[in-house]
Amino acid sequence: MNRRGFVRRHPFNTLWLILSVVLLGWIWQERVALWAFPDIISAYTAKEYCSCRYVMANDAGYCRGYVKQWLPISGFTDDAASKRVTVSGLGRSNSAVWVGERQGCRLLP
Template sequence: MKRFLLVLLVVLLGWIAYERENLWAFPDIISAYTAKEYCSCRYVMNNDAEYCRGYVKQWLPTSGFSDDVDSKTITVSGMGRSNSAQWLSERQGCRLNP
């Protein structure tokens, strides 16, 4: 049994080392996806705010969320990262801010 757990631990550590770049990018994806999708739902599709909050809700919660209606900018924080998206125009839609 101990040998099996040791082999399992080595395999798990090997997988983590192999996928380290993807695992490092994951926290950024949560807040970026939420900001971009909410912006598109709210300002491109013109849905109400409550519907769009439900539309972008994920099983990993976000720690911060702000919707600046005047500038049409959404800022979302989660898992230690923060991203924002802004509505540009009817033709261009929403874009993640760098």
């Protein structure tokens, strides 16, 4: 009787299974950071745009290009009257507001 192991008969399936288990283990270990990631995109964009526009006094078009990322944002509001920027992306929304000349911009809770 010819007995060959699963690994020898299906080397690619075995490799795929091992890689899947390793990837799932990594995802489980980094679950807190991965859960926070969507917030980072909109918060970073709002804060950096606010700083670019209202602290550094750059043109709105320049600042939009400055904060552009490879991940798309779904909403962007620049309220020049109140110097408040709201950005939505990956299902999360964050706002930054200009506090003052010495304090710059800060994220709103």
